[in-house]
Amino acid sequence: MTKQTGFQTARARYAAVFAVLLAAFAALIVWNINTGSVHVPVREIARILFTGAGDDTQVGIVWKLRMPRILAAAVLGGGLALSGFLMQTFFGNPIAGPFVLGISSGSKLCVALVMIVALRYFSFVSSWMLVLAAFAGALTAMAFVLLAARAIRQMSMLLVAGIMISYICSAVTEFLIAFAKDSDIVNLHSWSQGSFSGTKWSHVGVFSAIVLICLVLVFFMSKPIGAFQMGESYAQSMGVNVRRFRVALIFLSSLLAGCVTAFAGPISFVGIAVPHLIRLLLKTEKPILVIPASFLGGGVFCLFCDYIARTAFAPTDMPISTVTALFGAPVVIVMMIRRHRARL
């Protein structure tokens, strides 16, 4: 009977975590619409959202500025957490993530290159071009990381390799931006620091489609992901085609990381900190729970961080990574210390 009660307490825990995440998600959306240079009362928000009626300035601000930005934080934050979770699964290490491995910076470099070239010669950049460039950049950076992983089998060295790739890509990006003497340089600069500001509705459609499709695909991969968490050999003995599965993991995590970078620039620590916090809350690693919870958690985390980035020094926007690092890095440090202790 103890097993039965064990299952029940676990279920109650899972339900509670999801309830809290959903509540926080909803509350943060309202809060984000509510505050800013123009205050929108909570009572008005429902009216504006559901009927579109109300004070013209307020409707404009909510629909044109705040909603796209909120959706970007929610969806891209979720995508980032998901990408981190996939990379952690792939490398079998909780400290892997799109930012530390240099994947985000790889995308950033490619996107900057495409933007500058396209703006100069075609004076036009489509969202899809950016996504494609970001994806290509992410895959290229991933290829370098995998090469490094093959040469050095130590995880810490892999992270060092990732950080070096990240520095090189960032340096080249800054170099490119210095050459782009366009009016877009301001935009380009704030984007290369990572920010949800300036999100357009056309962007929302593109990244939502990509991220949500990836979410569904990843969710339906939760069974082989669970098997893979036990180690490659065991996964294979359970009937997983490991080679094909690894390709799928790389493809999806790079697409997610690239997509986020294309629209919001590189954002640090979300990919590591969120899945870790979620595992801690759920007290399980089961992908079928961790995947949706990480997605929600990533959204909550980024909504919260973007709120601070937006309001702390209003009207100046801070780069989102400044805030995510402030909250995410301590989580990572605590996690590393705890793991080290557990091993001793």
Added chain:
Amino acid sequence: MNDAYFRTEGLTVGYNGKPLIRDIALGLRAGEILTLIGPNGSGKSTILKSITKHLSAIRGDAFIAGASVNAMNYKELSKKLAVVLTERLRGELLTCWDVVATGRYPYTNTLGLLQQEDRERIAAAMERVHAADLADKDFSAVSDGQRQRILLARAICQEPEILVLDEPTSFLDIRHKLELLGILRSMAKEKGITVILSLHEIDLAQKISDKILCVNGETISHFGTPDEIFREEIINRLYGMEKGSFNLTFGSVELPRPEGEPNIFVISGCGSGVRLFRRLQKAGLPFYAGILYENDVDLQVAAPLAARVITETPFFPIRDETYETALLLMKKCEAVVCAGVPIGESNRRLGDLIREAGALGLLKEEDALFSAAQP
């Protein structure tokens, strides 16, 4: 070999396309236990990994009930073959129940949700390995013995026809070794599951296996029943044992015999000498032993350890010739120890030998040997 349930044909295994062991041909009937023995690094694991498709075979193939393993995809294979690997099972925050539940993987739906039937199989598998009470325990916190049992339960609830285990008894104490092998034995005999495993403990291999495969690096030196394989020359050559020896009757191992000219003579019988022989070996003191009947259990240990053993044909009175030889050897020694032996009608003359030793003033207490040897 045509009625074999599991067989390999010209299987050549190795890493990175370089063949390590060539042309492995073996056949097993359903419910048989095959044990791979051989020295460290001889390729036991390589063969097992090739059978489980963790390594692709360089040439040749394995067949389960006539179906080629090469042609099978991983999913099909996972319903026929389950493994217990030496590799640590990664994954965190898992209870033992969760780990066993992963064995149901090939049978669950797209999202991997467990049905009532799966839960029953999991519970039954845990019961089978006497681990039902571990269900709620954290997998990373259990002992080595418990961990192996949980991994075995995991393999069992995968409902395989073949179970492959790579050194499942490493790190286990003797009780858990016996327990684990006992479970394997009953799985094989009651459920007809074919078991392929590698073992370092050749004494246990001899007792549990139906077939033995000797692996010694480049080729399969022997394949056959334990009776065919467990011969002194085969085992000693397989392991390159020049020192020490393997006792075929008991499956026990003795360390090399002490070197030098003996000056100790041990009189014993009916098992009274075994402990003393081993104590002398440990102290590095060479010795003679006698007079032992050839069916005396003491002889099994005296033969590999004593510089020379004087023996006599069982059930016959000790002959003059034997007695004289023993007496001659005894007189060369400085000490004679009698470990205790019943004297009856046929071995009457052994009593004479003891009396003779006493008369010569050679008879010593056992402990005197060791205090003298270690001033």
